[in-house]
Every structure is written in structure tokens, then in C-alpha cells.
Amino acid sequence: MKISKTHPRYESLKYRHRLVEGLKKGYVTQSGLISHGRGEAFDYLIGEKTIPEAWEAEKAAVALMLLSKDPVISVNGNTAALCPKELVDLAVSLDAKLEVNLYYRTLKREKLIERILKKNGAEEVYGVGRKANKVVPNLDSDRSKVDSLGIWASDVVLVPLEDGDRVESLVAMGKKVVSIDLNPVSRTTRKASIAIVDNVVRAAANMIRLAADMKGMDREALKSVLDGFDNGENLEKTIRTMRQDIS
């Protein structure tokens, strides 16, 4: 499929195409396509751009992850299809691990995603096969399987395009959770320590830029960025902004 760059929906069609390719290869699921459609609708409502509240949350998330001891970025089929290069670059920028975590876990899907991440420059990918040898309590489905050296041991987890159950269970384990989810009222968004309401492709690119800028800051400066961010207040503003944008 060739998409003309002048097509008004070029960007949107490009990412749809990536997902459909991922479905053909076997690491994106049919549910993943439906979820992407939901995301598209919310993105449409915010004008397909990063709103100021999202930028603030991204900045706080980068501060949190730079301050953390052992940050992990959780990768599923959709994010592997949409922006693998950005995820790898972000992991490098934040000195974070990359871990595969899937709702519908099969070794084939895990290995396909591992391969994509490695092709995009990842040195190590956690959570594949037997490495996912620990179980997050109170969480059904295979999402509960985590790597003892990855999410299990982490203090901060970035979960793009995730479900609310999993965010809750990770928070209950005492971890800080950063979500990226376009739905401003989803359980994922409401339960996250820092909720980024943005398209994962834009959020990852923004966070790479922010990490480059903030890497030179000392811990006190990073802490003050983090302390200056109120997640609840930011979410309220996000919802107000989205309401204004529907017109």
C-alpha cells in the first residue's frame, strides 16, 4: 500500500498501515486494531497535537525516570508496531530497560517484538519467554508475567497503551507508573502516578527531546521539576482542554 504524502490523513494512515503490517506478521492483535481506533478518536478530539498538559506530564515523567534507580519501558504489540525506534531511543536516553509485556502472550509474538526492538538498536530485551518468570499479584491474564530482572525489580514503569488493571497492580506493588493513553478518563489514566494523555508516537518523540535537555540537570533540579507537577490537577486541566476542543 502506497499512501500519498499529500493525503490529508497521511499520518493517520501511515500508522494504521504499520498496525496492519504488524497484524499480518503476527505480533499485533485484532483487539489491538480496535484499541488503536479508540485512540484515534481521542487524538482527533485533541486536534492530533500534544496539548500543553501532556507536555507538562511528559516533562515530569522524564524527571521521574531520570531520578529513578531502575526504570523499565513496557512494550506491547501496538507500540512495537507504531514507534519501535522511538521506544529504543527513549530507553537509551533514560537508561531504561525495555520489556515485552502482552495481554495475549505467545512466544512467537514475544520473539517478533524482541526482534523488532533489536533491529531498532536495543541491546537487551526483557520479558521474553522464560525470562518472564515472576508474577504480578492480583492481575489476571498473561500481562501478570514479568521479568525478575526487568519490571519485577523496577521502581518506575512506563506503560504506553496499557489497561487499567495492570496499572493498578503495578502501583499496588509500590512502583511508580507512567501511563501514555489518549483516553483522559480511562482507568489507566486515572490510576497512573503520572498520566500522559497524548499519542504514544508524539509522547515518545517529545520525551526523547526532553531527556536530551534534562540530562544535564542535577538531582535537585530534576526533583523540583517533579515536585512542581501535580498529576491530579494536570488531569483536570486536560479534561477541560479536551472539552474546549470539541467544537
Next chain:
Amino acid sequence: MKISKTHPRYESLKYRHRLVEGLKKGYVTQSGLISHGRGEAFDYLIGEKTIPEAWEAEKAAVALMLLSKDPVISVNGNTAALCPKELVDLAVSLDAKLEVNLYYRTLKREKLIERILKKNGAEEVYGVGRKANKVVPNLDSDRSKVDSLGIWASDVVLVPLEDGDRVESLVAMGKKVVSIDLNPVSRTTRKASIAIVDNVVRAAANMIRLAADMKGMDREALKSVLDGFDNGENLEKTIRTMRQDIS
């Protein structure tokens, strides 16, 4: 796949399941899954219920279709998967024709949808194979192919889950177009003669009930229902309601 009726997302999962079945059988497309996801997000925003403005639009649409000479209901892969029985019953209630119209048209998909509609009680299905022998002007893709005895000859077309291009082209042909689309700001919604912002499953069920009630009304009474409906005003109210519902 068995879904427990007590699952909080039972309804939503049931319809997803129907689409995935349609994909497996070959008449729903991958793009159709993504579109469904978009619809889910908007439905979520309106609380997954028929808002009063939608009910008003449905009533006006039924009046328009009962007054029309030759109404046609356009059926695509998603609507055939989601609510084939309702579409057939609605066609009977309104004395309307059913016509298959697809973005990605293949004889296989057309015939599968025809079979589903017939299995659900349709006597005749228009727009299949060589019967789609006319071309709607100024419309790319196979959506432009219509049946000379169906949409081509019609005065009113009901287009559930349709795209804006097609609505515009049909309106340009002098037809009245009723849309069913959960996106309140889509081109489909903005270009339709009567825009119903509701889930197609609920809208079809509501319109069947309304048609039963309104069938006994004389033309003057139907005309006054129609004249009492202002589509632009109703859409403005819809957007206000949706804005209020995001909270």
C-alpha cells in the same frame, strides 16, 4: 470465545466479537476494526446511550424515510456484522431497499453480506456484483458503484458508518442522506441532511420502534415532525451534550 454476561464490558465485547468473526469470514476489513474502535471511543464519551438529540434525529429520519418515494439503506461490512437483523427489520418497517456498498469491494465480500442479510430475512439485496452498474459522480474508490434500481434511483439514503466523501457525493446528486456516525464533528455528520450521532445498533433498534409508532401517522403529521427538526441546531446541541459528558 465465551463472554460472561456479568462482565462490565459485555455489550462492547459482544460487538467486538461479531466484528472479529466478520473479519475471519472475510466481509469485515482490518480498517473496519479500526473504525469500530473509533466509534467505541465516541460512544464511551456519550455514556453508551442514546442521547436525546440522537432520538430526535432518529424520529426525523423515520419521518423522512416514511415520506420518501424510494428509500435505501446502505450496508457495509461493519453494519452487516453488528446488526444485520435490525437492518433488515428496519428496511421492512420503512419499506426501504437494502443495498451493499463497500469501500473495498470484492464479489466475495458482497455475496457474504448478501447472504447474511438474506439469512436475516431480506428478500432482495441490491448492489451485488453486476447489479452495481451505475457510478456516483465525483467519488473515488468502489464506493461509487451503485445499483441502478437501488441507490441510483433513490430519493433518500440511510448511510450508517459511512465516510464523508460519499455523503457529499450523494447529497450533490440531489438525494437526502441520513447518517449514523458517533463522531459529532466528522465530515459525514456535518454533510448529512439528517445526522444521527448514535451507535448504529441502538439507532437501528430505536428507528424500528419509531417506525412502528409513526406508521399510522398521515403525511401531514409526518411532515410536521420533519419540519420541526432543525439538523444544524440539533448537532450543536449534540456537541454541547458531549462536552458536558466528558467529566
